[in-house]
Amino acid sequence: MKINLKFLCLPLCFILFYNCSKDDKPERPTVITNAPPCQTVNELDRAYTIFFKPTVGWVGDPIPFYENGVFHIFYLHDARNTLPTFHPWYKVATTDFATFTGNSEMIATGTAIDQDGALGTGAIFKLNGIYYAFYTGHNGNLDPKEKIMLATSTDLKNWTKDTSFLLQASWGYDRNEFRDPIVIEDKSTGTYKMLIATRSEVGLVSDNTVPWRAVIAQYSSTNLRDWTLEKPFYEDTTTFITECPDVFIIGDYQYLIYSNIDDRMVHYKYRLLTSNTWINPINNKLDGVAFYAGKTVSDGIKRYISGWCPTKNKNSDATIFDWAGSLVTHRLVQHPNGTLGITIPDGVNNKFIINEALNPTIGFGTTKKGDAYTLTVNGAEKAFSVFDRKTGAFKIKAHVKATSSTQFGFEFGACETRNEVFAIVFDLVKNQLRLDKVIKNAASLNLTQLPLNVPANKEFDITIISENSVCVIYINDEIAFTNRIYKMNQNPWAIFADNGEVVFSNLKSFK
Template identity: 25%
Template sequence: MQLFYTPDHARVGDVIPYYENGEFKLFYLKNWNPYFGSDKTYGWHLLTTKDLIHYESETAIGILGGTGCIIKVEGLYHLYYCVFEDQPQRQYVCHATSTDLTNWTKYPDETFGPDESIYLLTDWRDPHVIWNEEEKCWWMILCAQNQGNTKRRGCVGLCKSADLHHWTCCEPLYAPQSSMSAYECPDLFYMNGWWYLVFSQFTDRFQTLYRMSRSCNGPWIRPKTDSFDGRAFYAAKTCSDGEHRYIFGWNPTRTQNTWNFDPDPTHEGYDYKTYDWGGSLVPHEIYAREDGTLAVRSNPALKKTLTVSNEIKWIPLNGDWKVDQTSVNVDSPIAYASIISENDVPHQGCLSLDFTFTPGTERFAVVLQADQEFARGYYFYLDPKRQRIEYKSAIRMHEQGGWTFQYDVELERPVELIPNQTYSMEIFVDESVMEVYVNDEVAMSVRAYDLHDRKFGLAVSDGAVKFENVKLTTLGEL
């Protein structure tokens, strides 16, 4: 089984989540791998799940178009999506209805583009519809670009309707004039006294972001940490089951060279290659802190699925490590200390632990797929100086990595790290997918291909760290 769904011979693109009667109906854009064959079915596909791990067989629903939304009104499902034209580039919103989520009636006469006096014609996609109780009408927000004097025109467009069939273009809901890309896959929801506006952008930053406001009309506040994840999580939209809210994005593969931008093809492996469009389905749970800002934690069903505990055995490599049944710690004030497991990293499993560090500690790491010399592996560094978790892949550990990556940081996420406080950390592994969660607040998605069936370990550089409650859980005993 898979912990993070990936279709055979294909990739999960943008997810359009809908929840009803105890089940998530996850519509998504399917991106087929080129070697699959001629019997592929294009367009929207539907996945049904109760726990976001176990899925029923997926089906194609006959909608050929881009991202949109599903709502239900008086027993009738409404589906909004987008279509594209080239030469010149144009984008349009389309409408269809259904009584069973499978057979759809389309309304070609209702297809519409942007108001040219407010918006550019080139971007008009990813419609998301909600009922606005304050204004007693339907709102549609869209990925758009508004008219302006610079190229920084990315915005969240807005249309309004009384009947779901006729729409009036309005001034943008959010137009900060800061991004050259249109704001993709917009989402808008209300929770605990706050309105949250979610969107993704691919210039300046390549992430799914959010803004917050006490009013549906703004002003839209940028929180200190305004993203849910890093580069390897994109085009995410949210959905609630009435108790929990989840954000659904994709962890991209790196095997297809989608953008024809890979480095020298004679290099072996995939870890240094560019990200594709689409990959594996990743749902994070999101929740609001007391100040209204949003935090991210793992899907609770993951822990319920990985139920088998495996005994961990350690081999100290350097440093004066103290080891007992479920904890290890080291005080290494002027050197690098490392310890490696006798256990292999599972193909599906979770490594979890708590950590506490002393003042002045430079940095420390949890490492997966390490070799016996503790050289090449996948390193997750906790960095108190820079208040972040940083990911370095195996290729960064030798000279070829310096040629390939001319920059210092491969992936990073901001994390508040305070000495003498205890934090939790989980790393879920599903073949090439790794999903990391720190303190049930911060998430970082990683795609790692090249190293398998190696060890995991811990490292501390110039400091003292205690790792406690170290657990390795799997689907079956290793």
């Protein structure tokens, strides 16, 4: 009997929910039989190995320090208890930002009546075999609330507080907002500079029309113990305070990184070593709102930036961000014009080497050929392809070419009827990368966004690293976009296009 291959293809394609050819018009299935139901996972039961968190508590304000092949990540330990003292300094070590060892307390808090009843951010500096940890002593019941304090060590493990050292805000600076010191060496003068996040009043800086403004104060020393006030290193009239400042040099440029307390993002500026004028790049953000308190560290060849991805209250996507969360580290890339890009650390990228077979569960408007998925939108319905749930830590890679689509991306929590998903949206019209909460038959809710540089060829090399509820997407060695998405945890994910045609080639998953 002669078999009509045309009619044999139709039921098979309906089962797989794919087109047999690009010329066929797909029909949206009325019953989604293969889409798995959503799962709700207790976040507190999940272990983090890539995006480190301690077994008990969370990571706040990383303070990275490098020596002899090891990155020592000091951080403020957030126990989230009801004790009047909080945020002791802890430390964990890594060689690749993918495996962490030796988590333990380094500098304890003082008592409830001490200046350092709570510890704040600071920096590690080594001189003549001694490690100096300058940190913020914070006590909301005292005046001043904040002073700079010191602990020393000979082995990076055992620390002794130096009670003879206490630095408080000089006249004209805000004595209650005086924190986050870093120490850098000024080789041209043979001195050391301490930079401190604070606020200043009229008379200390250039613009006397603004009574108070964010300032990075500057002190100098020859011995790390006696400090003399100098002119401010930096001032900013657009924000309340520039937290967690960091300053470093790459090639011919000096860079300033700080966390903006108002928009909750990490920003940067740069300038030629021969200039006093800071350059504000078109995109001065180093990540989104789910990456904060970024500080950098270099092994002498590559420079990295570590921050924290905040949890959300009650572990719910519907609530606001907490303070502290999981450790996230990116690698900084310097472009020829001095601007910075961000990419995935080699150690994290190489952690995922086992290629997992993709298991599509349902699709619409999708043509599959090998590892390439072509999404074509005909009419009002978006094109998509849903893949089975992922567990633990995994990596997704793809090369995406927007042949005619201007809005496409990745969805997480794409289960059951897909009534609610969290979408990483590439918007080529607005030049935006967004996290949207998309509810069927309702307006999308934008949760956060970043500027997106759209290449002339409209092609994007994409790597996504996900672990439990933390998701980081890297694009073209230019952008890192970190987010906390609880619904992503152990639920299906998808690729989608809202209009036109887009090709996801070399789409692969690794564990």
